[in-house]
Amino acid sequence: MRKIIFALPLALMLAAPAVNSGTSEIKLSEKEQAKFDKIVAGRTAGKPVSCITRNDQKNMTVVGDKYLIYSSSRNSKTIYVNEPYGGGRNVDRNTLVTRRPSAQLCRGEIAQVKDITSGAFIDSCTFGSFVPYTKIKN
Numbered sequence: 001m002r003k004i005i006f007a008l009p010l011a012l013m014l015a016a017p018a019v020n021s022g023t024s025e026i027k028l029s030e031k032e033q034a035k036f037d038k039i040v041a042g043r044t045a046g047k048p049v050s051c052i053t054r055n056d057q058k059n060m061t062v063v064g065d066k067y068l069i070y071s072s073s074r075n076s077k078t079i080y081v082n083e084p085y086g087g088g089r090n091v092d093r094n095t096l097v098t099r100r101p102s103a104q105l106c107r108g109e110i111a112q113v114k115d116i117t118s119g120a121f122i123d124s125c126t127f128g129s130f131v132p133y134t135k136i137k138n
Contacts, residue, residue: 026087032064039069040133043079048129051106052080062092070105070130078134084125089113094122105130 028036039061052070059076061069065087071079088096090113098111105127113123 026064026066028064028066032066036063036067039063039079040081043133043135045081046132046134048131049080050129051104052130054103054105056080057105060096062088064092065089068096068127078132080130080132082130083128084111085128086125088125090123091125096125097121 055072056078057070059071059074061071063069066083068082068084068088068091069079070082094116095114096111097114098105098109100109107127107129109127111125111127112121113125114120115122
């Protein structure tokens with residue numbers, strides 16, 4: 001009987017619908033939204049990918065606590081927009097530290113936010129899928 005009591009809550013948790021773990025609850029200010037809109041202007045969103053290569057990680061732009069945007073160069077044809085689960089709080093004012101087992105950066109990996117003044121780790125975030133935005137050909 002004891003096993004059933006403990007197994008039942010686990011079974012209910014597994015059967016329950018998934019909770020939205022994205023960052024839809026994180027709102028951008030008007031200024032941040034305008035910045036994001038400018039970055040993706042003239043681009044089309046593609047199918048999300050699980051990982052990006054080291055080359056695609058050369059440039060990172062932070063938009064509020066909601067988006068991390070990666071590209072291989074400032075004028076890259078394709079950029080990758082990541083919306084970390086739970087947000088990327090304090091990333092724009094500090095340093096994002098990742099420990100990767102490979103050259104790729106992948107969904108589900110955890111990055112730590114390091115205070116640039118004290119050197120202490122103050123937060124962390126988990127990467128979501130990377131959505132490619134590609135420039136539309138004229």
